[in-house]
Amino acid sequence: MSLAVLSGRALFGLQVRPVQVEVHVGGGLPSFSIVGLPGAGVRESRERVRSALLSSGFEFPAGRITANLAPADLPKDSGRFDLPIALGVLLASGQIADAGGGVPDVRHYVLVGELSLTGAILPADAALAIALSVARGDPQASLIMAPASAGVAARVPGLRVLAAAGLDEVVAHFAGRAELPAAVPVHDDPRDEAPVPCLSDVHGQAAARVALELAAAGGHGLLLSGCPGVGKSMLAHRLPGLLPPLSSEQALEVAAVHGLARSRPSLSRVPPFRAPHHGASMPALVGGGAHPRPGEISLAHHGVLFLDELPEFDRRALEALREPLETGIVTVARAAGSCTFPARFQLVAAMNPCPCGWHGHPHPRRECACSSDVIARYRARISGPLLDRIDLHVSLGVEAAWLEAPPGEPSAQVRARVVDARQRQFSRQGCLNADLDGAALDGHGNPDADGRALLARAASAWGWSARATRRTLRVARTLADLDGADRVEAGHVGQAIQYRPGGAA
Template sequence: MSLSLVRSRALLGLEAAQVTVEVHLACGLPSFTLVGLADVEVKEARERVRSALLTCGLDFPHDRRITVNLAPADLPKDSGRFDLPIALGILAASGQLDGAALDGFEFAGELSLSGELRPVRGALAMSLALRAGASGTQLVLPPGSAEEAALVPGARVWRAAHLMDVVGRFQPGAAAPPAGWQAVRLEPPAGQARHADLADVKGQAAAKRALEIAAAGGHGILLVGPPGSGKSMLAQRFAGLLPPMSVDEALESAAIASLAGRFELARWAVRPTCSPHHSASAVALVGGGSPPRPGEISLAHRGVLFLDELPEFPRAALEALREPLETGHITIARAARRAEFPARFHFIAAMNPCPCGWRGAAHRNCRCAPDQVSRYQGKLSGPLLDRIDLHVEVPALGPQELLGAPPGEPSAQVRARCAAARARALARQGVANQRLEGADIDTHARLDGAATAFLHHAAGRLAWSARATHRVLKVARTVADLDGCAEVQVAHVAEAVQYRRALATPA
């Protein structure tokens, strides 16, 4: 048979679209042509496949005209994931494999020149796509990638370490599969999250309370204080206050990490914490490139994004955060392709109150002029600050308070309260309080008469936007959930209002 068809998958964002690798052998001048909108690394498969087949002692049709088409032709293809299906297609078209036996399987893997199979990105996305299609198709993947794909419940995954393991399974008249051909049935490991304990932070009761509210309701938080006041310590312990990940959340997070080549089985069901340096560009934060790759906000999906020294980030990078903070996803549009990535993360930012950092500190004098403070704080736009629910001052601690204070409350106790409050919100409305929108805010964030009057007065005096007012309502709803109250009261609104204070303006 001079024509064969082998199934595989191409990645476009988190989507894994099916690709049919069509291989045709014909008489004519010997050549090896690869078509179908293939990127450079895909076209390089010609040399890898030829060398791997010859090294393994298989026949390569040198005297034939080889045409490989990756269909559909308008779908971009990248990486070396198509090496294995191209090699199998050539073997099936030349009669060395049973082409009919390849039906019902999908293949992906990069070939070394010796025939060994190397892992590929996006194995989890491939397995999730098969589960969504409910087709019963089986996956054949290299070691490492096979274990990723097997994390999806119900997935049928086979691991092959070498090209000859796959050839031995599909050769005509094969008596038994080779030893390197193995089914992978993997139970997801229990995520053992090891986060620094909140008890290590001395004092800072107000900041710890704000972290508790943020963890319970999914709110963003901005920590403002002088150097050494504990802002980074608090942020690094925030992930330990979040509830455990569900299976679906763990699969989403792992699939994005797999796309970026960062997946580790030991980090399964552990909420990620991403803390890029302040020199990161807008593309590094939100994603981009060709083909589009996820950025830090997507790698932090279902976890924590911590931006230290917030005003030092490029203005374009900070403004690019505005839409994801509101919608929970990012759409990367380019001239030739478009990709969408999830980006529902817990946002934590930290900054100094002024360039020297000591404005408002009791034990140090600020040496910044008022116009310097204004320029520094002006790096953060009003719309961006409006999207951060909690603005918290973290004062510097004196030596006596720092050295003499007893250990604080451990993370486990705070996490239990946060989990209980979030469970109340999910039972009531199905989503965390931060995700309430439109009429749901009026329905679920009910205020009594005194609380309504208080909020109207505060919104008028502080000149809040409609967004800021709604965010205070959602924070108040979280405070009420932490207190176990069905209705939002004045005390809950008053606590929420104090977290919307603007940055201190220069005198």
């Protein structure tokens, strides 16, 4: 045969798209062309494929070779197309035949791998993202990758993944001489996971611990404000220990996103916790680059994003969080196209009340040295619309007797109540209270008559926006769930009001 058609995969952000690799070998002056909008990494495949074929004991056809990567309007980069191109050259030049002497059936195979000059298959980036795409796109497909990548891809349930160390092994498989082995899923060693800090380490700050439980139960954003050293960061680091373990599907999604960031994809059931430095740029937070990669908000998908020293972050970077907080996704636009990353994270932020940190917190030896103008400029670094999107605002004070305070409840006990409250939410409405909106919020979060009147008075007194008012309703619904109440009552509304700016005044 002079034409071979195989299947590969192109990666743009987290979007994995099928690519049809067509290889034609014909007469004419010897040449090797790759068409179909190839990037530099794909164009270099010509030299790698040529050397890999010769090193593996095959002939390189002395004719006009054309490899087309369709669709032609989809940009393609990296060396993951080496393997299907090399196999296509061998099939099109008639160097591979099955056990019956016919043409091997390659219709339900997806080949992904870069070739070394010796013919060895090198591991591919984003193996888990590619495997998830193959499993969802074609249940009958078999994925062939390097052993290291295949072990990661085999974590996807129901997908047949074959491990091939070299081009000669792939040829032997299609020729019927030796079957490629099924990849064995790589399992993480639980001992490699860092221990999750326990809430019992926190002495005192009872109100803040209650707010932390409330945030975990309903998926609400949390802003901790207080002078230096009162425990803001300590509390934030203990939120993942209050959240329920990730489901298998969620763990796969998180590992796929982390694989795109070139980090080791771990299938941990512990929700991720990301704490970027306040010098992080906007692309570092939301994602970007010439070849888009996920930012911190996507690496915190299904987990917690902690922004310490919130006013010190670049304002443009903070403003870029507004849409992901509402939608749970972030779209990065580039000249080659737009790609979407998941970003359903829980925001926890911490800040001082002023640049020196002591405004509003009397201390026998320290006084606030900031003028009113300095304090106003400091707080103006955070926009009102962003603050409006944070459900819980908690002020922490200095507790002089915290050494004598008994340890708080262990995280396991609090997590049990959080799990119970979340189960009530999912069984009632299919989502967390933080995601309730529109008719669903009106139906499930509607308080009794006294609660509605109390909420109306608070919204009028402090000039709340419609968003702030509805977010208060979501918090009240979570408080009712923690109490095991079917209806939101006035007491729940009154407590929820305390968590809005000005509500505790």
